[in-house]
Amino acid sequence: MNKFRVVLAVMAALLLSACYPPVTRSPVGTTAAQTPDPVLLGTWKGNSSDGKPSYFHFLLQRGGTITAIIVESGPKAEDWNYVTLTTAALGANRFMNARMLLSNGIPEGGDPAVQPNGTVPVLYRIDAKGVLTLSMMDEAATKAAIRAGKIKGTIEKGDMGDAVITAAPAALDKFLQTPAGLALFANPFFTLKKVE
Amino acid sequence: MKVPSFAFVVLAGLSLSACVSVKEPIGTSVGYVNDPALEGLWLSAPDDKKPPSYIHVLANDDNTFTVVGVAQKHGDDKASWGVLQVTTVRLGANRYMNVHEVSEDGKPKEADGPDANIPLLYTLSGDTLSLFAFDDKKTKDAIKAGRIEGKITQNKFGTGSYDTVAITADGPHLDAFLKAMDAPDLFGPVMVLHRVPPPR
Numbered sequence: 300m301n302k303f304r305v306v307l308a309v310m311a312a313l314l315l316s317a318c319y320p321p322v323t324r325s326p327v328g329t330t331a332a333q334t335p336d337p338v339l340l341g342t343w344k345g346n347s348s349d350g351k352p353s354y355f356h357f358l359l360q361r362g363g364t365i366t367a368i369i370v371e372s373g374p375k376a377e378d379w380n381y382v383t384l385t386t387a388a389l390g391a392n393r394f395m396n397a398r399m400l401l402s403n404g405i406p407e408g409g410d411p412a413v414q415p416n417g418t419v420p421v422l423y424r425i426d427a428k429g430v431l432t433l434s435m436m437d438e439a440a441t442k443a444a445i446r447a448g449k450i451k452g453t454i455e456k457g458d459m460g461d462a463v464i465t466a467a468p469a470a471l472d473k474f475l476q477t478p479a480g481l482a483l484f485a486n487p488f489f490t491l492k493k494v495e
Numbered sequence: 496m497k498v499p500s501f502a503f504v505v506l507a508g509l510s511l512s513a514c515v516s517v518k519e520p521i522g523t524s525v526g527y528v529n530d531p532a533l534e535g536l537w538l539s540a541p542d543d544k545k546p547p548s549y550i551h552v553l554a555n556d557d558n559t560f561t562v563v564g565v566a567q568k569h570g571d572d573k574a575s576w577g578v579l580q581v582t583t584v585r586l587g588a589n590r591y592m593n594v595h596e597v598s599e600d601g602k603p604k605e606a607d608g609p610d611a612n613i614p615l616l617y618t619l620s621g622d623t624l625s626l627f628a629f630d631d632k633k634t635k636d637a638i639k640a641g642r643i644e645g646k647i648t649q650n651k652f653g654t655g656s657y658d659t660v661a662i663t664a665d666g667p668h669l670d671a672f673l674k675a676m677d678a679p680d681l682f683g684p685v686m687v688l689h690r691v692p693p694p695r
Contacts, residue, residue, distance in 0.1 A: 340567070340568075341567060342549060342565070342567070352693075354536070354549065354551070356549065356565040356567070356576065358565070358567065358568070358574035358575075358576060359568055359574055360574070361573075366574070366576070366600075366601075368563065368565050368576050370536075370551040370553070370563050371553070372535075372536060372551070372693065373693050374693065376534070376535075376551075376553055377553050377554065377555070378553075379551065379553065379561070379563050381601055400601065401601065403561075404561070404578060404597065404598070
């Protein structure tokens with residue numbers, strides 16, 4: 300099981316699980332247009348669900364990917380992370396497919412080769428006031444959905460075993476447009492406001 | 496001397512410091528202690544052409560700083576980010592930092608030797624951080640006058656030439672020299688950063 304150190308550092312919502320959040324073998328949104336969402340680009344600041352402030356810098360890269368540089372802020376700030384992501388819209392919902400590359404300068408998991416075979420789906424919403432919220436799949440709910448056959452996937456052994464959704468792209472995208480699919484996403488782990 | 500390309504984007508002013516190298520980082524004879532006044536987020540002074548860059552200064556347990564700099568895409572300039580490692584030292588009343596580029600856009604920089612280190616003088620005034628680099632001409636004059644051991648090499652470039660200035664004094668001699676009250680006179684301004692108040 301991969302330790303998801305950025306979770307410990309930035310995404311405090313996952314502190315309890317201390318393992319990699321659910322991943323999808325295929326990125327979300329391959330059946331729709333995967334284009335970088337221009338609304339994201341720029342710098343955002345906000346707080347994790349446990350109140351820790353951070354800055355998110357979303358940088359457009361060649362090839363349509365977005366680099367996210369996430370830097371902790373406030374007293375005793377010490378952590379930073381490098382994430383690459385793509386974005387896609389499925390109906391009215393917008394998703395990121397995130398891959399952690401570096402945590403404090405160290406390849407996630409200590410070795411790029413141990414990266415999970417997939418990407419972390421993140422549901423993001425921007426409300427009328429311009430507040431951006433980020434939600435990842437709840438691990439327990441995702442495992443329950445896999446066990447119930449609602450979505451195809453694998454679960455590693457043990458309570459801390461990682462969940463991987465292995466559904467084909469079309470099935471995945473279809474599922475994530477249903478209430479059952481969207482219900483897998485937990486409460487936001489970050490709430491951000493764009494820095495003008 | 497090799498100039499970090501990241502510096503051109505995020506710490507553009509540092510490129511000016513590329514003309515003078517030091518044999519050893521500043522402060523090796525006294526050791527490094529992180530200056531807590533540097534911690535936090537800084538913005539480069541915006542100009543008419545470019546938006547400010549974000550400079551995050553994060554303190555490490557080993558008395559080094561990790562600096563994460565981010566510049567958004569602007570015009571033809573692509574978005575860029577980089578990581579620097581910085582040590583700080585106080586010599587007398589003067590404050591110095593040694594800047595070492597670690598990576599640019601996620602790719603490690605493998606610069607080594609004297610060229611890998613950018614020595615800077617810095618001052619803090621309220622929420623303003625000013626960075627100064629060795630002034631090429633003044634440093635050459637100091638070397639010629641025998642005030643500090645160094646080497647001036649003339650290099651041909653096209654039809655013209657330029658000088659490479661290397662301070663070759665060892666650590667203790669460099670530190671003693673830079674402790675003097677008038678040592679800042681050898682430096683020229685390269686950039687100004689403004690502190691972003693920490694989130695409440």
